[in-house]
Amino acid sequence: MQRETFPVGPLQCNCSILYDEAAHDATVVDPGADLARITAFLTAHTLKLRQIVVTHGHLDHIAGAKLLSEQTGAPVLYHQADLAQLAWMEQQAAWMGVPTPKVAPPDESAEEGTKIVVGTQTGTVLHTPGHTEGSISLLFPESNLLLAGDTLFRSGIGRTDLPGGDTATILRSIREKLFPLPENTEVIPGHGRATTIGHEIERNPFFNE
Template structure:
């Protein structure tokens, strides 16, 4: 049974998720912690729950989602697991950070690349990868079929979708991926987005004005 802990970090209010099960092995999704107190909040939670971080996974490498990657790398010895098409964003993260007013000195290194239909295992649990570009190249969604949830990064939000006006953004591709990959999961799947509140596939299929 996977427990999902959500933090909301940095000025862009990114949702960082910790996924862990009864083994206490834990995946950190989108390490967006930036301020010192956010680093502490993440670290203290991991200590208090007795968790063992085994993977740092990025839904995509826009700057607001990777601000805490160097902290996680230093603290837990974990590099980044991601889709390789997003590497250009990671390579440019430090210059991008300064444009958005963040003082970012380093980012973690990528250590593993995932692609469509890959299964990632941690503890007694698994996550399936969907490749869903359109907001940004390299964007992935993370699905757990047993508990019927999907972490969507900036692909799908509650009654909204990711921006498509940034480099590599493409509205038609994004819409197609949402319809053919996310809506196909079924209406019961809970949606855990990269920003804002949780929703469900059923709610979005009925009410999302962008699709």
């Protein structure tokens, strides 16, 4: 499995394209904006989009999912607990100074244990609430790869002061779901630089007071 990650939109959300060129198979994670760049990459590599996965329902991660689905026919997956985030999408757009995006309920809820297949590899959804009630992370153990959304950042955690956020819950999600992973697991956060589980166990200030 190969990965292409690049920042999109005004908040520089990390959008990832996970793909297998031999199988011509791709999954897009968090298409918050820049759909032209995403579709150009799929076309250039002759990839068929199998699914679109959204790690949580904030505008900067979900804004392009419905339109990308309409363009490609690929289903949108996110956790049903984040349907509540859609109710204040207009307010989110006003804060960011962008048009309100077209959003919709998921075609499939990305529950704990849901399998995400990319070519010959199978990833697993980890429900990691705290940033939002339906926040998820995606684990691909064969690639030592974790897409953590806005749950875990390099030396930080996701904010918990927005609707659906809870500090105790996000800390528990990280301790119980993410920190038990192999320390060499590469972590791609929702924004900013990559890190590893080992680095965060040792140096994340939220866990090393």
